[in-house]
Each structure stands twice: as structure tokens, then as C-alpha cells.
Amino acid sequence: MKSDTKLPEPCGIQEDILKKYPSKVARKRSKSIVLNDPKTEQEIQANIRTVPGIITQRGCCYAGCKGVVLGPTRDIINLTHGPIGCGFYSWATRRNQTRPGPDGDNFMPYCFSTDMQDDNIVFGGEKKLREAIQEAYDIFHPKMIGIFATCPVGLIGDDIHAVAREMKEKLGINIFGFSCEGYKGVSQSAGHHIANNQIFKHVVGLDDTVKEGKFKINLLGEYNIGGDAFLIEDLFKRCGLTLISTYSGNSSVDHFANSHTADLNLIMCHRSINYVAKMMEKKFGIPWLKINFIGAEATAKSLRKIAQYFGDKELIKQVEKVIGEEMPAVLEARKDVEPRTRGKLAMIFVGGSRAHHYQYLFSEIGMKTVAAGYEFAHRDDYEGRKVLPQIKVDADSRNIEEVVVEKDPKRYRLRKTEQELDALKKKGMEISKYEGMMSEMEPNSVVIDDISQYETEKLIDKYKPAVFCAGIKEKYTVQKRGIPMKQLHSYDYGGPFAAFKGAINFYREMDRTVNTKVWRMIKAPWENEPEITATFVVE
Amino acid sequence: MLLRHTPVEIKERKSLTVNPAKACQPIGAMYAALGIHGCLPHSHGSQGCCAYHRSTLTRHYKEPIMAATSSFTEGSSVFGGQSNLLQAINNIFTIYNPDIIAVHTTCLSETIGDDVNQICRKAKDDGKVPEGKYVIHTNTPGYVGSHITGFSNMVKSMVKHFSESTGEKKNQINIISGWVEPSDMREIKKLAKNIGVKIVLFPDTSDVLDAPQRGKHSFYPKGGVTIPELKSTGDSKFTLALGRFASEAPAKELEKKCKVRYRVVDIPLGLSATDRFVTACSRAAGVNVPDSITEERGRLVDIITDMQQYFYNKKVALFGDPDHLIALTEFLVDLDMKPIHIISGTSGKQFEKRIRKILECKVPEANVKNGATADMFLLHQWIKNEPVDLLIGNTYGKYIARDEDIPFIRMGFPILDRIGHSYFPTVGYTGGMRILEKILAALMDRQDRDSLEESFELVM
Numbered sequence: 001m002k003s004d005t006k007l008p009e010p011c012g013i014q015e016d017i018l019k020k021y022p023s024k025v026a027r028k029r030s031k032s033i034v035l036n037d038p039k040t041e042q043e044i045q046a047n048i049r050t051v052p053g054i055i056t057q058r059g060c061c062y063a064g065c066k067g068v069v070l071g072p073t074r075d076i077i078n079l080t081h082g083p084i085g086c087g088f089y090s091w092a093t094r095r096n097q098t099r100p101g102p103d104g105d106n107f108m109p110y111c112f113s114t115d116m117q118d119d120n121i122v123f124g125g126e127k128k129l130r131e132a133i134q135e136a137y138d139i140f141h142p143k144m145i146g147i148f149a150t151c152p153v154g155l156i157g158d159d160i161h162a163v164a165r166e167m168k169e170k171l172g173i174n175i176f177g178f179s180c181e182g183y184k185g186v187s188q189s190a191g192h193h194i195a196n197n198q199i200f201k202h203v204v205g206l207d208d209t210v211k212e213g214k215f216k217i218n219l220l221g222e223y224n225i226g227g228d229a230f231l232i233e234d235l236f237k238r239c240g241l242t243l244i245s246t247y248s249g250n251s252s253v254d255h256f257a258n259s260h261t262a263d264l265n266l267i268m269c270h271r272s273i274n275y276v277a278k279m280m281e282k283k284f285g286i287p288w289l290k291i292n293f294i295g296a297e298a299t300a301k302s303l304r305k306i307a308q309y310f311g312d313k314e315l316i317k318q319v320e321k322v323i324g325e326e327m328p329a330v331l332e333a334r335k336d337v338e339p340r341t342r343g344k345l346a347m348i349f350v351g352g353s354r355a356h357h358y359q360y361l362f363s364e365i366g367m368k369t370v371a372a373g374y375e376f377a378h379r380d381d382y383e384g385r386k387v388l389p390q391i392k393v394d395a396d397s398r399n400i401e402e403v404v405v406e407k408d409p410k411r412y413r414l415r416k417t418e419q420e421l422d423a424l425k426k427k428g429m430e431i432s433k434y435e436g437m438m439s440e441m442e443p444n445s446v447v448i449d450d451i452s453q454y455e456t457e458k459l460i461d462k463y464k465p466a467v468f469c470a471g472i473k474e475k476y477t478v479q480k481r482g483i484p485m486k487q488l489h490s491y492d493y494g495g496p497f498a499a500f501k502g503a504i505n506f507y508r509e510m511d512r513t514v515n516t517k518v519w520r521m522i523k524a525p526w527e528n529e530p531e532i533t534a535t536f537v538v539e
Numbered sequence: 540m541l542l543r544h545t546p547v548e549i550k551e552r553k554s555l556t557v558n559p560a561k562a563c564q565p566i567g568a569m570y571a572a573l574g575i576h577g578c579l580p581h582s583h584g585s586q587g588c589c590a591y592h593r594s595t596l597t598r599h600y601k602e603p604i605m606a607a608t609s610s611f612t613e614g615s616s617v618f619g620g621q622s623n624l625l626q627a628i629n630n631i632f633t634i635y636n637p638d639i640i641a642v643h644t645t646c647l648s649e650t651i652g653d654d655v656n657q658i659c660r661k662a663k664d665d666g667k668v669p670e671g672k673y674v675i676h677t678n679t680p681g682y683v684g685s686h687i688t689g690f691s692n693m694v695k696s697m698v699k700h701f702s703e704s705t706g707e708k709k710n711q712i713n714i715i716s717g718w719v720e721p722s723d724m725r726e727i728k729k730l731a732k733n734i735g736v737k738i739v740l741f742p743d744t745s746d747v748l749d750a751p752q753r754g755k756h757s758f759y760p761k762g763g764v765t766i767p768e769l770k771s772t773g774d775s776k777f778t779l780a781l782g783r784f785a786s787e788a789p790a791k792e793l794e795k796k797c798k799v800r801y802r803v804v805d806i807p808l809g810l811s812a813t814d815r816f817v818t819a820c821s822r823a824a825g826v827n828v829p830d831s832i833t834e835e836r837g838r839l840v841d842i843i844t845d846m847q848q849y850f851y852n853k854k855v856a857l858f859g860d861p862d863h864l865i866a867l868t869e870f871l872v873d874l875d876m877k878p879i880h881i882i883s884g885t886s887g888k889q890f891e892k893r894i895r896k897i898l899e900c901k902v903p904e905a906n907v908k909n910g911a912t913a914d915m916f917l918l919h920q921w922i923k924n925e926p927v928d929l930l931i932g933n934t935y936g937k938y939i940a941r942d943e944d945i946p947f948i949r950m951g952f953p954i955l956d957r958i959g960h961s962y963f964p965t966v967g968y969t970g971g972m973r974i975l976e977k978i979l980a981a982l983m984d985r986q987d988r989d990s991l992e993e994s995f996e997l998v999m
Binding site for chain 2: 020021022025049050051052053054055056057058059060061062063079082083084085086087088089090091092093100104105106107109110111112113114115116117118120121128129131132135136138139140150151152154155156181182183184185186187395396399452453454457471472473475476477478479480481482493522523
């Protein structure tokens, strides 16, 4: 990120953090804490096991699979096969906003569970699962049912896929399972992968209808938290782009089924879905671009990139027109807010892409990101896709299926020839490329993967940032230290923050966050006074 | 319509739960453990359990919820979680330095059969537990009971690990709080103090989960029952267990272990339950109820006399946890209201029996169900078949309330979309007044909203 002033020296922060850890833990954590120097190629340890007991932000595979990827999809019954907790905690707790589709389906406010009891653990839960599917079908008549495995299901050996096949045959609707037991992988990331693989195998390609539209796109890795996707959808429409599907926000399984007919894939969250783009490229011939709609400048840049990719004069003109319509309000808001935010420090520890994307928004109002890291990302999200060949497959990633895809003889369609793509690349367009977060961060910034509670506290105490961004679990430990905290998973009931209007929301939100009066009222007036000798005592 | 797929017609379900009215055991164990001073709860299982419980508790209490996890991987699920837990215990004491780690199990560690008792012993034998520090544990498989069972199990473990009988009785009684808000625990302590009884309240989350903003995060806030207090419970004269479902098991354990007699009374929510609580306290300690308490009671009764004309025969649907629902149902009946649909996800035969007894004169035909498939989907269907004037329950009720256009009061766990419930008590006479204010406001706001312009009234 561009900046005219330097970040504070991180002098000794790494040693300061590590010295409290037992030596084995210190050795392990030292590789996940990097003092950033964007000029050199720095390696960071990511996507490895969390140290037990360290107090991590991370969740589990099931959370990533059911909660993140399928959760935002309205017209499928997501049935949790397991004891009640997993289904309960993932019930409407992410703010993926959704409008019912034209068919009126919207199961998102519901939680479906087999609520396994101890006798199901002892004698197996397949019978209960079968019955639950039948009951769900009889009451709700859904077009699709997904079954999500929880920890005990894998351990007792319930074959959810066999039950799915049997019930699919019996009921004549699409039913398939996700082996997303909580212990798989090392974070939610494994669950994203399992979810996307299954959608790819069981849904994508089922509907070959070619929709009208000159420029057909899929938006991958946009979850419509607080209505982000609604704003992006509006932009696409005004620019003349036809959105075939969003994975997955305000999304429909019907859209997924048809998504292979798009001309171009746009990746928003690289971490959660880049492999889907790769599979679709190989199987159906759809190229992909990394784009980002967080930040007004980034949004404009992304729209221009899409227009240039298609190379259509009308489209390029229309995109410029839309940007021209949106920017004045953005600049006005920025001008108003910036004097009160300039030079202030931010820290961002969330997700797989947000920690990167939100730095753009901060820099637009003159705030500097002094520390950032991801909760469940991999090395390529930090260092760029160039490190992909170097990443070794370890025991924890080996159990996540890598779907082998081949060219689909019927559905493959070359969108652009090698020569056309080369010509675009020569003009400076980045196709199938992502440089990661670290190269764009300033020297002296601190990058930490899978940050622990202790590391969070150390960072805050050292830098006293103006705002700390993370999730709900961190929210009040930060604020109890007198530092404002903004949730960037759920936006604290706020947002949307994407695209141009979202950027304006964010500027105003940060203005409020870092300047609200309450932080100056923490000390009682008498706390700063010297002790008073009693002259009058109440009996 | 949000719950647009919920049909009026009720089909029997055996295996499918839709919109549950319960959570799982470990979250209750975590909440209970936070009621011990200087305690760090630890979840022995996959990371996700701990993350989900911390998130839900944080959203409800709007306070830091500190807890650690064993972070099981597939490997540990195959070979057992011993090494993860031993590492975790060592790391927690080294980095976060609690006085006590309270371990609870999960579906995962229970299904693979980890012997947590043995692992905790090994941690001590291996010198991973510093002098004067403790590791306690409890078994809380998510496939048995509900969050209330987990709460109860953790409290029982406190007794198992700490309560001691020195042979010399102390001039104090134990009160086992049940799953109530920090503000409720504070109110119970205040009531006991006003009555003049010395008590040990456990667990006690006041000053832990309603800690003040002082500009620094105290990892272990000043509240919580202390270890010496917990030890002393074995020497107390008597135990009052608040709520059969959450508190009887630990009270029974304490009687078994230290011969401290106990009595189960309802959570002191509403007039009659608070009356019984106050009476029980005064009898147990052998003190007269002071006039200040009788005056406080009088204020509550005075408000009821003012309000009851607006409550009379209003139909209410409620869902939540059994101990709360029992006391709340009785209170509503005391107010001449008609609780006609009552749901709790927590199983146990005592629940329906008790509720039916409370309702036998007023609403013998009420729908009452608890346990498996007693879920909010069924409650919604009941409401569609027989509408109500008021809905009371946790945040998830807002979907039904909006769809059916019913006045709605948030009570119970979890409340994810409001702030304040953990600061103002609903127990005791004071809490009763607050409930009354909420009910009347909900009903009158609705009347004001719906009345014709000519019948829109200024005065009551």
C-alpha cells in the first residue's frame, strides 16, 4: 500500500512475543511471525496445525464447509448429521444476506439436524439419517439436500455418501454428502475445499441452458456479508455484465448448476475458492481473474480489468461511465473523513482474503495497516501463487480430496485462445495470478499467521493501534483494553463495505470507530486526582 | 415471510430436528467454568467446538470469553488426544497462568474414548501442573442432554474436585445458582445478604461476564467463586439448589460426598418462586425475613395489581430451558396469563409433569413438550394453529414473531441481537418487576401500533 510516512520500527516484537512460550512452541510460532520486507522474498509458515492450548481464532472443517460455503445458498436443505451443537451454532450466525429466488425457496433461516443421541453413536446413525431425509422431503419438498458430517459421524463410520445415493435414487432429487468432520485439516479452509469439491462434482454442469448476455461472469468467493454482494450485483448490472452465479452469497444451487456456461470467473476470496476456478478452467475452458471489490480504487481497477479482458469498446465505455457516476460521492466522503483518520494505525487479523483487501480501504482514508494476518489462509495467500509448487502436502492436507478434472468433451468451450491471452498478458493484464498480501504491505509491518490471543495482546500493547479488526471472539478482549474493535467477519450488524457505496460506508464507520467519545471517558475524573485526605466521613 | 416453508399441518417427526430449542453440553460446561475465579475453560476436542462456544457466549454476554482447545487433527482422532491435552495444559499454564484449568470433553474425545481423568492425572504426575494450581475435568458428550446438562456436569465436577468436609460446620449455606445471568447471580447474592444469610454461591459469573470497562483487559476478572470458597462448601450447613435440571446433580453429589443436606427450589424468577427462595433461605439459616425484603416484595405485588388488567387471559408461547420455563410459567399464571404453548429442547420427564401441575387449573389443554424434536419448528406450527398474544424466548424467536406478527420478549439463552440482558436481573422481586415492565411494554406498544387513530389513547 502506498504511503508517505513510515511505520514504527517493530524492534524486538517477535522476540518479545516468543520469550514467554515453551521452547518448542516458540520455535514453531517463530516461523509464522514475519517482519515484512516487501523487497525480499520472505517465507511464512501457514496452514499448519494450531498449537494446542494457545487460544486460537480458528474454527473447524465443518464450520468452513457448512457455515461458509453452503450456508449462504438459499434453495438447498443443509442437513447436519450429528449431535445438535454443530447445527445450532452454525444456524444463521453468519450475516450472509439472501433474497428468496423466483421459485420462492429460502431455507436459510432454518436449521436442520439429525440431533444424534448416544444410542446413535453406539449403534450407528445411518437409519436416523435416512429417516431425517425422508421427513425433510415429506415436509419441505426441496430440490436438493446436502448432508454434513460432524466429528462422531466419521469416527463411528456412518456412510453418509451411501445413504445419500440411496435416498437420491428413492426420492428422485439431488442428494449428496460432505465428509467435513471437524477434525479434518487444520482450520475452516479444509471445509471450504470439501464443500467446493462436492458442489463441483454434484451440481456444476447439470444445467446447460445458455443464458442471454454478452459478457457472462461468475463471482467466486463473495459471501454477501451485510449485503456486499447486492452492491456488486448492482454494479455488474449497470456495467452490462451478466452474473451467472455467485459462490456463495445470495446464491442458488440452480445458478451453480449453470455456472459452467460463464465466459469468465472472477475470484474475490482467493483462499476459499481458487481451486474451483482452476478446475473450471481445465474442465470447461473458463479463464479466471483475481479481482477485489473492497476499496473504491480497487473496485474501479477490477471493473476496468474485466472490461479490458473482454476488450469490448462499449463495455469499456460503460464501465467508465459507472465509475464516473460513483466516484464523486466516494471522493467527497473521503475528503470529509480523512482529516480525522489520516496516519492512524490499523491491525487486521481475519479470514483468508479480508486481511489483505481491507488494507485498501484503510489506505484510502490515510490509515496504515501495521500488522495483519490470516486465520486460515495458506502460503500462497501471503506470498503469491508463485510459491504453490514449493508447498509440501502434509498429513493434514492429504486427507482433503484433490479432485482430478479433465476436459469435458461436451461442455468445454475455449473462451480465449492462448494467443489472445498472451496478448492480454503482454498489455500488463494479470490472468490466473495472485501476488498475495505480503508484497503489498509496507516495510516494518508485522505479518502473523493464525495469531494467538497472547500475540494479539502483545501487538496491541506495543502499537496501541487506532482500530483492531478481527472476529467476535477477539472483540471484547480488544475493547477492554480501550482500543476500538471492528468485526470484519460479520461487520457488527453494519456494512455493506464492498464496491463504491460500501467504501463510503466504511469510511464513515471508521470515522465513528476511531473517534467515538466513549474511549475518552474510560477513566473516572477522580482517578487522575491525588488522594484526598478525608475531612468529612459518612458514618 | 422468513420461515416461509413452515406448514400449518403438523406431521409427526421421529428423526429430523428443525430449529432446535437447545444447544449442546460443552457450551454449558464452559459457561459454568467461567464462574470460578481464575479459571480458564478448556475444550478437549476439535477447534470448532471451542470456537463455536466462545462465539455464542461472546455474542450473548458481549464480554471476552477466554477458553482454549486441544485442536484435534485427524491424527489425534485416530491415536487419541492425550498428547494434545498434555501439551495444552503445559502451554496454558506457561502462557496464560490461570489458577485452574477446567477441561470438558466433546463428542469427538468421548467417541474415541479418551480417558480425561487419567490424562489429567498424568499431567500432574509429569509436573505439568504448577504447585497450587488445579486441573479439573468433566464429561460432556454433545450427544447426551443439552447445554443445561453440560452446565450441571461442570458444577458437579466442581463439587467432586473441591468440596471438602473438615468435620467442622461453617455458618453458611451453599446456593447452586443454575444457568442464570451474571446480573441474576449478583441479585441472588444481594437477596441473601439482605436476608442476613452467609452464602457460597457457585458458579458465580458476576464480575466475570459483566466486568467493567476500566481500560485494561483483566484476563481473570475479579469475580467468580474462589477455590477456598468451593472447598468450604463441604462444611456448609445446607445447600439450596436452584432449578432441578441444572443444580440438583451437584447438590446430590455434595450430599453424597460431604453429607451436606440439600433442597431443590426453583430459580427465584417471579413472585411465587422468589417467595419460596426467600423462605427457604431464612429457614436454612434460621433468620427472620427482614422487613426490607417484604417491602421489596410489596413493590412487585403493587405493580402486579396495577398491571394485571392488561395481562388477564392473554395467551403466551414460550420456549427455552426447563428451570427457567417452570418458574416463568408459574409467574405468568400468577399474572392471570395463559401459557398455551411451551417447548424445551432439554429432555427429562419432570419437566412436563411440573408444567402440567402448574397449568392444571388455568390451562389444562396447553401444548407442552420437551426433549427430542421439541423444537421451535413445532412451536411455530402450534402458534399457527392457535395464535398467541405474546412470545417469550431467546433471539431465535424473532423469526416467528416477525412472521406471525406477535409481540416478542427476549429471555433465555442465547440472546445474540440485544445488549443489556446480562446487566439487569430477571430473578428476585426486582427481576420480577423488570419482567412485568417488559411484558406490559410489549403488549401496549402493540395496542398503540394497531389502534385506530380515534382510539389511540394518551392515558391508561
